[in-house]
Amino acid sequence: MEVQNLTKHFPILGGILQRTVGYVYAVNGVNFSINKGETCGLVGESGSGKTTVGKLIVKLLEPTKGKIFFEKNDVTNLKGSDLKLYRRSVQMVFQDPYASLNPRMTVKDMLVEVMRSHKIYEGSEYEYAIKLLERVGMSEEHLYRYPHELSGGQRQRVVIARALCLDPKFIVLDEPTASLDVSVQAQILDLLKELQEKYNYSYLLITHNLAVVKYISKKIIVMYRGIVVEKAETNDLFKEPQHPYTISLLSAIPVPDPTLVRKKIILKGEPPDPIEPIKACPFQDRCPYVMAICKEKSPPEIDLGKGHIVKCWLKA
Amino acid sequence: MLLKVENLKVEFYTYRGVVHALNGVNFHLDKGEILGLAGETGSGKSVTSLAIQKLLPPNAKIISGKILFDGIDLVELNEDEMRKIRGKRIATIFQDPHTYLNPVFRIEKQFIDVLLAHDPDIKKVELKKEREKLARAKAIEMLKMVSMPAPERILKMFPHELSGGMKQRVLLALAFSLNPDLIIADEATTALDVTIQSQILDIMEKLRRGKNVSILFITHDLGLIAENCQRIAIMYGGRVVEFGDVKKVLTNPLHPYTQGLINALLRIDKDIKPVSIPGTVPDLVNLPLGCPFYSRCAYALDECNKSFPEPVIVDGVRVNCHLFARK
Numbered sequence: 001m002e003v004q005n006l007t008k009h010f011p012i013l014g015g016i017l018q019r020t021v022g023y024v025y026a027v028n029g030v031n032f033s034i035n036k037g038e039t040c041g042l043v044g045e046s047g048s049g050k051t052t053v054g055k056l057i058v059k060l061l062e063p064t065k066g067k068i069f070f071e072k073n074d075v076t077n078l079k080g081s082d083l084k085l086y087r088r089s090v091q092m093v094f095q096d097p098y099a100s101l102n103p104r105m106t107v108k109d110m111l112v113e114v115m116r117s118h119k120i121y122e123g124s125e126y127e128y129a130i131k132l133l134e135r136v137g138m139s140e141e142h143l144y145r146y147p148h149e150l151s152g153g154q155r156q157r158v159v160i161a162r163a164l165c166l167d168p169k170f171i172v173l174d175e176p177t178a179s180l181d182v183s184v185q186a187q188i189l190d191l192l193k194e195l196q197e198k199y200n201y202s203y204l205l206i207t208h209n210l211a212v213v214k215y216i217s218k219k220i221i222v223m224y225r226g227i228v229v230e231k232a233e234t235n236d237l238f239k240e241p242q243h244p245y246t247i248s249l250l251s252a253i254p255v256p257d258p259t260l261v262r263k264k265i266i267l268k269g270e271p272p273d274p275i276e277p278i279k280a281c282p283f284q285d286r287c288p289y290v291m292a293i294c295k296e297k298s299p300p301e302i303d304l305g306k307g308h309i310v311k312c313w314l315k316a
Numbered sequence: 317m318l319l320k321v322e323n324l325k326v327e328f329y330t331y332r333g334v335v336h337a338l339n340g341v342n343f344h345l346d347k348g349e350i351l352g353l354a355g356e357t358g359s360g361k362s363v364t365s366l367a368i369q370k371l372l373p374p375n376a377k378i379i380s381g382k383i384l385f386d387g388i389d390l391v392e393l394n395e396d397e398m399r400k401i402r403g404k405r406i407a408t409i410f411q412d413p414h415t416y417l418n419p420v421f422r423i424e425k426q427f428i429d430v431l432l433a434h435d436p437d438i439k440k441v442e443l444k445k446e447r448e449k450l451a452r453a454k455a456i457e458m459l460k461m462v463s464m465p466a467p468e469r470i471l472k473m474f475p476h477e478l479s480g481g482m483k484q485r486v487l488l489a490l491a492f493s494l495n496p497d498l499i500i501a502d503e504a505t506t507a508l509d510v511t512i513q514s515q516i517l518d519i520m521e522k523l524r525r526g527k528n529v530s531i532l533f534i535t536h537d538l539g540l541i542a543e544n545c546q547r548i549a550i551m552y553g554g555r556v557v558e559f560g561d562v563k564k565v566l567t568n569p570l571h572p573y574t575q576g577l578i579n580a581l582l583r584i585d586k587d588i589k590p591v592s593i594p595g596t597v598p599d600l601v602n603l604p605l606g607c608p609f610y611s612r613c614a615y616a617l618d619e620c621n622k623s624f625p626e627p628v629i630v631d632g633v634r635v636n637c638h639l640f641a642r643k
Contacts, residue, residue, distance in 0.1 A: 045509040046480075151596050152357075181356045182536060183580045186590035208509065211582035215590070238584065252510040254539025255585045256578065258563040266518050267511045269465075270479050 001057065001090075001170055001202065002033035006066035008052050012275070024274050026052040028226040029066070034219075036169070037196065039203040041213030041234065043249075044223035045271055050206045053223075054172040057204065058092045059083060070170070088118060091163040095175035097155035101147040107133070107158050108143045114165040132161040137191060153184035157191065164195070174206045189216050210253055214238060219307075222246050225272050225282035232308040242310040244287050281313065289314055317384075318497060318530050319345040319368070324381035326360075326367055326554075333601045337363045339554040340381070342627070345498070350524070350531040352541030352562065354577075355551035358597045361534045364551070365502045368532075369406060370398045386497060404434045407491035411503035413483035417475040423486055424471035427455040427493075434494050458489040462519050481512035485519065492523050499524075502534045517544060538581060542566050550574050553598050553608025555624075560633030570635040572613045607638065615639055 007029055014021035027049040034040045044050045055061045057068060059078065067076045070090065078086050094100040102110060111129040115121050121128045130140050136157040147155055156176065163171055176192065177185040193216050195201060205217055213220050213234060220237050222230040222245065230243040241247045248265040255262065267286045281287070281294040293313050302315045326338040338360050345351045355361050366372050368383055370390060383390040385406065390398065410416045418426055431438055431451040438454070441447045452471070459467035462485040475483060484504065491499055501520070505513040521544065524531060533545055541548050541562060548565050550558040550573065558571040569575045576593040583590070595612035604610060606621040613620065620638050628640040 045511065153596075182538075183356055183577060183593040185582065185592070186580055187592040189582075189590075190592075209582070211584045214584055215582050248511055250584070252514040253584055254510075254537055254543050255583075256538040256542045256566060256581055257585060258542040258566050260585065264514055264518075266515055268515075270481055270512075271509070 001204070002069040003053075003057065004031055004067045004069070006030040006053065006056060006068065007064045008049075008056055008061060009064045022275055023277075025276075025278060026226055026274060027056065027063075028278055030223070030226070030228050032221055032228065032231065034170075034202050034204060036202055037200040038219065039196065039205055039217040041205045041207065041217035041220040042223060043207060043210055043213055043220065045208065047225075047271055047274055048223045049226035049274075050223050051174055052226075054092060054174050054204060054206050057170075058090050058172055059086065060092075084118070088166040089168050090170045090172070091166065091168040092172040092174060093156075093159050093163050093176055096179050097152065097159045098147060098179070100159055101155060103147055106144050106146055107150075110158070111162055111165060114162055118166055120166065128165075132164055133158075135164065135195070136161045151184075152180050153187060156180060156188050160188075160191070160195075168201070170202045170204070172204045172206065175208070176205070177212055178207070178209070185212075186215075192216060210238075210250065222249070225274065225278065227278070227282055228309075228311065229283065230308075230310045233306060236306060236308055242304065242308070242315060243283075243312050244289055244314070245283050248288075317344050318347045318349075318386060319532070320382070320384040321364070321368070322382040322384065324364070324367060324383065325379040326363055326372065326376055327379055328373075328376045330375065335600045336603045337376070337554055337600060338367065339603065341551075341554070341556055343549045343556050343559050345530050345532060347497075347530055348524075348528045349547065350533050350545045352545035352548040353532060353534045353551060354536060354538055354541055354548060356536065356577075356597055358600065359551040360554040361536075361551055362502060363554075365408070365500050365532065365534055368500065369402055369408060370395075371402075403430065403496075404494050405496050406498045406500065407494065407496040408500045408502060409484070409487050409491050409504040411506050413480065413487050413507075414475065416487060417483060419475055421474075422471065423473055423475065423478075424452065424455065427458075427471065427486075427490060428452060430490060431455065431493060454493060455489075458493045459486070461492070461523065462486075462489045464489070480508055481516065484508060484512075484516055488516065488520060488523070492527065492529070495527060496529060498530045498532065500532045500534065503536070504533075505540070506535065506537075513540075538566065538578065550577070553603065554600065555608070555636065557609070557636045558633065559635075564631065564633050570630055570633060570640065571609075571637050572615050572639070573609045576612070607636075 006027055008027040009023040009025050011020040012022045042050045056063050067074055075086055108129055112125045115125045133142055138157055177188050217234055220234045221228055224245050230246045241250055248267050251265045269286045272282060280297055281299050284290050284294045299311050299313045300316055301309055301311050303309050321341050321343055324338050324341040328335040328337055341364055353361050378391055428451040431454055438447050438450050456467045459470055464470055464485055505516050545562050548562045549556045552573050558565055558574045569578055579591045580593055593612055598608045606623055610616050610620045617638050625636045625638045625641050627634050627636050630640055
């Protein structure tokens, strides 16, 4: 999977004629690529455009600009039956398992519905549904349960099973553990890791929780205001974060070790309003090291080697 | 001691039967202290907070126990007496600031209403206009204390015009404006981004030190407790199962549940593989007779299934576990 200069601006409609009065600049020129069998973490604050990137990739949204390539084919403008075929390979797991499961359908109905709609496993849907449940660590007894009869962790397993139904190659995971208790988060992440090892899935992991990325992802992309500000191998980023935003983000994560003394970098101000067009560096208002040039020109992408890329004037 | 909760039991009456939400909660909070209250979903954290404020829904009832606040038993108070304490002496900051602020009134009106109703200095003034003027000045002063830019402008805004972090700062300002003795922060920063979270906690700590307020800090994030609290109470199945100094509890957890909770955390500071706790939280309708953690515990003994363990003090930490009662 590769995206080039991916951009999405949502129009804001206003007035009685519903004319476009402005844009929400959600994603602004994002580039990255993910190899087969690899996990890439996409982190950022709420409103940084990370979920929009996920939706663009599974083609729930049309990009304003830019291109998406899957297995070297341009999939940016797929329509109709081609799109349906593409969706077999690319699936998404959403944040809240309770909201993405139909409360009036049993687990079996939900799994079979997907198979019927794509006309696969005809005649053996039931057997395949059991196999899927076993793959995510559940069993036949859960087949006739409704979502409310399952625990949070089990619900998330069903959502994952449903995404695996079509035997995809690429899965977008949007905050897969955010709504779960800490005591079961690791279970779900282990399951995802295990499935990847067995079936060689590629993941795009969207999250605000850097600890989740550290646990299951090799590569990490940090977004701010729709722009990729830093890209690196996860270990390098945790050891030597370069962008001032990444540094403050890492320092803001609470660590459950009361003996550890850390210096916190507390950012001033609020995240920027995505309605304002981006001028120069999006982080300028909150950056502790802001310089004159940051307010004039957009920072260049600096390659620090080993795939570590940072977008900041400090490093130029 | 500012707050002492003794053997608090709360039941909810639902169509499924009686939900035993709290089954004898014991903890105390000193003046000027921050106590962290941690546990999984359904462990009784929020019910404890609601019981202290006597804001339990109509189908819930305090069965027994005491909530001693500055020597007064809140359980015995009627609604009129409670209203004088709530907001004024015990203030709360809830998880979602959006649902707490009234969307149809400007921040100014919401602030002034609270001050006019509770602030003794403002209530003394006779003229209504004078009172409102005083309240407005106080509101501006408080908003400045939470480092809000342009407080005069903020007062004229509606809640939807503010970002999540700003709304939470308005609530902080409101909570602190009446000089309460106790602030209950119920997952107050959960809905915020981490950079905003540390901003809010920094302001909260400054205000707390300045005014010597006690805080009951309810969260599921042990990291936040490690960094902000002096003592910690771990809840499970409607009881506090471990209670003591944060450093002691988090570096040397005694209760198997506390150990499990810490081992399940995803760490950014260490390369340790997290281990989930097997099983799920107990059904509070059919609560087991013995220790509620029995079915998930790796060290379970025979007596664990028979009776709930009596508290034992180990190195200043109180723990309810048969493993220690035996020794």
